[in-house]
Amino acid sequence: METTSLTVNGRAVSVTADVDTPLLDILRNHLGLFGTKFGCGQEQCGCCMVLIDGQPEKSCGKPLSTVAGKAITTIEGLGTPDRPHPLQQAFLDEQAGQCGYCLPGILISAKALLDRNPAPSRAEIAEALDDNICRCGSHVRILRAVERAARVLGEGGTR
Amino acid sequence: MNTPTLPALPPLLAANPRLDRWVGFSAPGRVTVSTGRVEIGQGVLTAMLQIAAEELEVAPERILLQTGDTDRTPNEGYTAGSQSIQFGGVALRMACAEVRALFLDHAAASHGYSRADLAVRDGAITHRGERTPHDYWSLAAAVDLTRHATGQSPTKSVGDYRVVGRNAPRVDLAAKVFGGPAFIHDMVRDGMVHARVVRQPRRGAAIAKVDEAGLRRAAKGPIEIIRDGNFLAILGADETVVEAVAAVAPDHVAWDGLDPINPYQEEARWLLQQPSIDRVIGPPPPAEPVPATARHEATYTRMHIAHASVAPSCGLAQYRDGRLTVWTHSQGVYPLRDALARTLKLDPAAISVKHVQGPGCYGHNGADDAATDAAVIAFHRPGQPVRVRWRREEEFGFEPVSPAMVVTTQTVLDGSGHPADWTTEIWSGRHSSRPGGGGNLLAAEALPDPPPHPPAVEGGYPPGAGTRNGEPLYDFPAQRIVHHLIAETPVRTSSLRGLGATLNVFAIESSMDDLAERAGQDPVAYRLSVLSDARARAVVEHVARISGWQAGLSAGTGRGRGVAFARYKNMAAYAAVVAEVEVEESVRLVRVWCAADAGLVINPDGAINQLEGGVIHGASWALKEGVRLDTSGISSRDWESYPVLRFGEVPEVTVELVDPAMDRPCLGVGEASGGPTVAAIGNAVAHALGARLRDLPLTRERVMATLLRG
Numbered sequence: 001m002e003t004t005s006l007t008v009n010g011r012a013v014s015v016t017a018d019v020d021t022p023l024l025d026i027l028r029n030h031l032g033l034f035g036t037k038f039g040c041g042q043e044q045c046g047c048c049m050v051l052i053d054g055q056p057e058k059s060c061g062k063p064l065s066t067v068a069g070k071a072i073t074t075i076e077g078l079g080t081p082d083r084p085h086p087l088q089q090a091f092l093d094e095q096a097g098q099c100g101y102c103l104p105g106i107l108i109s110a111k112a113l114l115d116r117n118p119a120p121s122r123a124e125i126a127e128a129l130d131d132n133i134c135r136c137g138s139h140v141r142i143l144r145a146v147e148r149a150a151r152v153l154g155e156g157g158t159r
Numbered sequence: 160m161n162t163p164t165l166p167a168l169p170p171l172l173a174a175n176p177r178l179d180r181w182v183g184f185s186a187p188g189r190v191t192v193s194t195g196r197v198e199i200g201q202g203v204l205t206a207m208l209q210i211a212a213e214e215l216e217v218a219p220e221r222i223l224l225q226t227g228d229t230d231r232t233p234n235e236g237y238t239a240g241s242q243s244i245q246f247g248g249v250a251l252r253m254a255c256a257e258v259r260a261l262f263l264d265h266a267a268a269s270h271g272y273s274r275a276d277l278a279v280r281d282g283a284i285t286h287r288g289e290r291t292p293h294d295y296w297s298l299a300a301a302v303d304l305t306r307h308a309t310g311q312s313p314t315k316s317v318g319d320y321r322v323v324g325r326n327a328p329r330v331d332l333a334a335k336v337f338g339g340p341a342f343i344h345d346m347v348r349d350g351m352v353h354a355r356v357v358r359q360p361r362r363g364a365a366i367a368k369v370d371e372a373g374l375r376r377a378a379k380g381p382i383e384i385i386r387d388g389n390f391l392a393i394l395g396a397d398e399t400v401v402e403a404v405a406a407v408a409p410d411h412v413a414w415d416g417l418d419p420i421n422p423y424q425e426e427a428r429w430l431l432q433q434p435s436i437d438r439v440i441g442p443p444p445p446a447e448p449v450p451a452t453a454r455h456e457a458t459y460t461r462m463h464i465a466h467a468s469v470a471p472s473c474g475l476a477q478y479r480d481g482r483l484t485v486w487t488h489s490q491g492v493y494p495l496r497d498a499l500a501r502t503l504k505l506d507p508a509a510i511s512v513k514h515v516q517g518p519g520c521y522g523h524n525g526a527d528d529a530a531t532d533a534a535v536i537a538f539h540r541p542g543q544p545v546r547v548r549w550r551r552e553e554e555f556g557f558e559p560v561s562p563a564m565v566v567t568t569q570t571v572l573d574g575s576g577h578p579a580d581w582t583t584e585i586w587s588g589r590h591s592s593r594p595g596g597g598g599n600l601l602a603a604e605a606l607p608d609p610p611p612h613p614p615a616v617e618g619g620y621p622p623g624a625g626t627r628n629g630e631p632l633y634d635f636p637a638q639r640i641v642h643h644l645i646a647e648t649p650v651r652t653s654s655l656r657g658l659g660a661t662l663n664v665f666a667i668e669s670s671m672d673d674l675a676e677r678a679g680q681d682p683v684a685y686r687l688s689v690l691s692d693a694r695a696r697a698v699v700e701h702v703a704r705i706s707g708w709q710a711g712l713s714a715g716t717g718r719g720r721g722v723a724f725a726r727y728k729n730m731a732a733y734a735a736v737v738a739e740v741e742v743e744e745s746v747r748l749v750r751v752w753c754a755a756d757a758g759l760v761i762n763p764d765g766a767i768n769q770l771e772g773g774v775i776h777g778a779s780w781a782l783k784e785g786v787r788l789d790t791s792g793i794s795s796r797d798w799e800s801y802p803v804l805r806f807g808e809v810p811e812v813t814v815e816l817v818d819p820a821m822d823r824p825c826l827g828v829g830e831a832s833g834g835p836t837v838a839a840i841g842n843a844v845a846h847a848l849g850a851r852l853r854d855l856p857l858t859r860e861r862v863m864a865t866l867l868r869g
Binding site for chain 1 (some may be wrong): 191199200201202328329331332333334335336337338339340341342344379397398399402467468469470516517518519521549550551764765768769771772773774775776779797798799803804805806808809811812
């Protein structure tokens with residue numbers, strides 16, 4: 001067992017674990033951050049999406065060794081009920097979700113999109129979310145929520 | 160207490176008559192409301208909260224909702240079949256109305272008020288509109304809610320509704336958006352171990368040899384191995400270690416009894432050659448031969464379909480001091496409790512089953528099996544909390560899938576080109592094999608002395624299972640369903656959203672378009688010419704209007720529009736759908752419009768969300784989904800081999816509720832839009848191509864084959 005240092009949601013953490021352990025398991029089982037979800041373990045569904053140094057990545061396929069020293073952002077790092085990220089607020093405003101299991105991964109993918117493209121078209125949003133599976137069929141509301149968040153951010157909304 | 164002359168109670172209230180099973184006032188200012196219904200992503204908790212707040216006259220924020228818990232909530236069977244509001248909500252509404260009336264009766268009798276002058280405002284008793292010193296909580300000790308409901312207390316009149324019928328935000332959404340521990344997958348118990356089951360590759364397969372040393376060598380940390388008959392599980396404290404061993408475990412286990420499956424059974428037409436249990440619903444078929452000029456016949460098929468929940472199933476269990484507690488995202492905590500009691504030979508009273516939310520299931524997926532896995536392992540390790548989370552490939556490979564189906568429509572036409580006699584002939588495996596009826600739990604079948612397979616049965620009609628929506632709602636002088644239930648299927652099958660309705664509606668509505676074309680009529684006009692049900696007409700007319708439907712657009716241009724209609728189960732919500740597609744080599748879904756009538760709608764935005772979801776789900780079925788088989792069983796065990804509709808393929812969707820009919824009974828809405836969507840897409844593709852595809856899904860390969868045939 002080695003100790004690996006990384007930054008999670010702005011906080012420096014050290015984890016003692018097998019370096020092959022997927023980042024997803026580190027987040028959930030070692031750090032108690034259950035917001036990031038297991039969906040397939042095969043990098044196919046996007047439920048486990050996190051930002052690694054700002055880039056959206058599927059954490060189920062990222063061994064701990066590959067994220068040493070990197071900055072990870074999970075859904076818990078986006079915002080809180082008291083201080084929601086405009087994306088989170090927009091998802092609530094649009095009631096964009098049914099079972100909600102896919103939402104943390106989708107919110108992370110959307111955050112990455114808006115960080116690099118503050119005014120995306122619907123097609124660009126759909127393309128950015130194409131790695132994320134939603135099975136309840138909330139897609140239309142989710143697309144609308146991301147458009148709404150982009151609008152709010154464009155009008156000077158914070159974060 | 161009960162007397163023989165009571166009015167009919169809603170069935171679920173009659174089955175759970177004690178009012179304290181539904182409502183309690185144990186904490187000051189708080190109301191505990193219990194429902195046997197469980198949240199499976201459909202928003203039922205929010206709707207139940209609205210119903211209770213309305214009838215009890217309390218602010219929704221005061222209500223603590225208990226749900227799906229054999230220790231605490233009414234037994235409402237399964238949360239399935241779009242019945243939660245239509246049946247469960249109606250029972251809850253009446254229970255709450257009676258509780259409110261009992262408190263008012265008591266206030267009048269004990270404190271000298273005129274009963275007619277009393278009302279409730281946010282839990283406080285008012286007299287001629289002014290607050291009294293009394294409220295639910297101050298009177299709770301004096302009002303006995305252990306009594307049985309009588310159904311004598313009037314529910315509020317619709318005109319007085321302040322909560323029901325208005326949009327309410329989902330009570331469960333915030334936790335999901337902020338990444339809180341919202342799901343059973345996020346549950347942790349002190350000292351919990353993680354477990355994975357090494358599944359029997361086939362029903363009835365027997366373990367020949369387990370290389371335990373090999374399994375232990377493959378583990379990067381300590382593991383335990385449990386074997387009981389053909390049930391084999393690996394457990395340990397480190398989930399990463401257990402998951403990694405589970406992935407390679409099949410290499411270390413040899414099995415007997417692996418009869419190969421015929422991959423030919425991937426497509427549905429094999430059903431036509433199978434022995435079947437046959438039944439005719441309706442009058443006998445016409446005896447006279449019908450000339451070809453007055454006859455239409457067409458055959459439609461669908462592959463097995465997976466629930467393909469976005470995450471695999473999960474169950475937790477702990478067996479301690481002779482009591483088994485199971486946490487599950489099953490749709491039916493009481494039926495699962497009874498099935499566990501049979502499996503483990505325990506008294507049902509010694510088992511508690513508690514619902515915790517999971518990913519959307521859309522029917523009977525692996526949830527009950529995962530819970531049973533956890534229960535069996537916990538039973539072997541008394542005191543130890545156990546969590547089993549299935550692997551993705553396990554969910555795809557071993558969940559019960561929706562059966563493949565073949566449907567033929569046979570129509571005898573009258574002189575004006577309208578059906579004089581209609582037959583829907585259906586070949587299908589079983590659509591319902593939930594564990595409550597006895598058996599059908601993978602772990603139970605792997606244990607020594609497994610229970611017999613439950614017999615193949617088709618539920619009563621209506622609503623039917625494979626036969627669901629087999630009768631068109633159109634005004635045909637004579638019609639029938641000829642049903643062939645195929646008892647033996649290559650893979651385990653059970654309920655999936657819509658059951659047989661999906662293919663039956665696809666078949667009926669595709670043939671209706673054929674008949675319209677043959678009669679030289681527009682598909683909307685043709686349907687309306689044989690549809691006298693006013694509410695059915697209204698949704699068809701509404702969807703035609705909002706979609707800007709135009710009669711007489713040329714077929715075969717590569718761009719097409721299609722319409723379809725059904726009333727789910729012929730007794731739940733009405734839905735009509737128009738789809739617009741572009742077809743080159745494959746189908747691109749451009750836009751979908753849906754109009755629905757669900758009677759009184761508790762939460763309009765929630766109902767629209769469900770209808771939108773059904774449209775997308777239906778589009779995914781129509782264009783992408785089909786379980787693949789090889790000789791060893793289900794081979795489509797990931798999202799590459801079982802593709803579903805993705806964000807880049809999602810159409811614009813418009814859903815409208817037609818003139819929400821507040822004074823009419825609630826009609827189940829959760830499954831109403833799927834069948835019509837599949838059928839509307841089929842009709843749109845036929846319009847775009849000028850040729851019809853009758854086998855689902857409408858893949859690129861099938862489009863190309865149709866084009867090449869010319």
